[in-house]
Amino acid sequence: MILIFLSHCRSWLERVWRKLLGWKGCPSIMITATGGGEMIDPDNHLPDLTGFVSKNSPNPIAQGSFADVWNCTYTAFKRQGLEVAVKCIRIDVVTDDSRARITQRLLDDFHARKQLRHKNILPLLGFSHEFGLLPAMVSPWIHNGSLTTYLAHNFIDLTIDSKLRILRQVAGAIGYLHSKGVVHGDLTANNILIDSKHNAHVADHGILTMCSELSGTSYIRSNVRWAAPELFEVPENEELSTAPKPASDIYSFGCIMLQVMTGRPPYADVRSDHQVTVLIIKGKKPSRPTNPPVADSFWDYIEKCWSDAASRPSAVEVLSFLDQIMPADMKFALLSWVKEGWQGE
CATH class of the missing domain: 1.10.510.10 (Transferase(Phosphotransferase) domain 1)
Incomplete structure (x- = not known):
């Protein structure tokens, strides 16, 4: 529990540090014609969007078997906000070791998912550590829903x-x-x-x-x-x-x-x-x-x-x-x- 608390403190300090300094390494997102977003990323790496995604409501807009979905806004330093969907995975985390193992598995999956590019597959913009114990996926918000x-x-x-x-x-x-x-x-x-x-x-x-x-x-x-x-x-x-x-x-x-x-x-x-x-x-x-x-x-x-x-x-x-x-x-x-x-x- 102490390690989890310290991890949250470190994440919070990193977010504050980035925002105060106007972090130059902030990932950029281009708004597409459909109103969604696409990461401007020539190397196709997976950006950490922690500190740049905020909830638009106090409760998730949808809940599934393994995840909650939040309507959020991505705001880079001095840039216009972009509406995004954040999917927060819900899996029981019993110990610090299991949390580390599951986190790594999720990040490995996210990295592999980022490499998939097709016009009819929802792109993964990045991930965030602000939505629970496990990293959450950040994707464009699709306005007509399912x-x-x-x-x-x-x-x-x-x-x-x-x-x-x-x-x-x-x-x-x-x-x-x-x-x-x-x-x-x-x-x-x-x-x-x-x-x-x-x-x-x-x-x-x-x-x-x-x-x-x-x-x-x-x-x-x-x-x-x-x-x-x-x-x-x-x-x-x-x-x-x-x-x-x-x-x-x-x-x-x-x-x-x-x-x-x-x-x-x-x-x-x-x-x-x-x-x-x-x-x-x-x-x-x-x-x-x-x-x-x-x-x-x-x-x-x-x-x-x-x-x-x-x-x-x-x-x-x-x-x-x-x-x-x-x-x-x-x-x-x-x-x-x-x-x-x-x-x-």
Whole structure:
């Protein structure tokens, strides 16, 4: 406890020292056209933003299985503030040794994450030590929120072209991650963010897997409705569960396809996650919607993403399908539904 107290004192003194002297080494952030930020960093190193990020409210704006998210402002010395999101990882820290070990694992992950660059992956701007015992991630604030929120507010006005565009962007990001040997492991509509230009940004890749390993808990948390069936299997050995693989992301992407085309999450007619878990263990997939309908070719491909892990397409194949599918075919299914007199729920 004394070491933790001294560490906090040292961090506080460093912050005061930097601000008093107008620290020249302060990292710079460029505001992008979408209202987010991008670190001006030719060496692609991971900046320590401790002392330059302040909370905009006394409470986090969102809480997940392993993290709290804060709306904050990044303010460099004599520079205009930039709205950012700070994700504070929540893992039990029992001893100083465990804190040091977990901190190093997080920083190693952050450094690796900083090297990933794709237009549809949420960039990591840096980290901060001001949000708890463990370092927190600092990312651009994305104003339209999650894909779940975006669909809830805009689904009626979204065209087929707009929906396909979002799916292509997400598939492209997942394909890039897989090409770098990275499995997302928690792909849901809650971890896809939509910016002011209506572009999708995949966030939180690998976070659930890393936190599950560090805390010794399941890879299944709040992502039940999007999770691949193999992640529910408990092996005979002492391992808690099967780690997510690229094929697991593809299953989840099939659920994203369904949600984008219908505006509703998988198993939307099932109230509790516990009931969903029972259905998944029994091998029951989400049922095909009729209101609104999904075109035959599109539904067939969703089911292909939900097939046995070995039979699922790769992310590259998914993107190829989305590039080739004709929006006119999708519109025809919707027009047929309207002509037949279906009423919205």
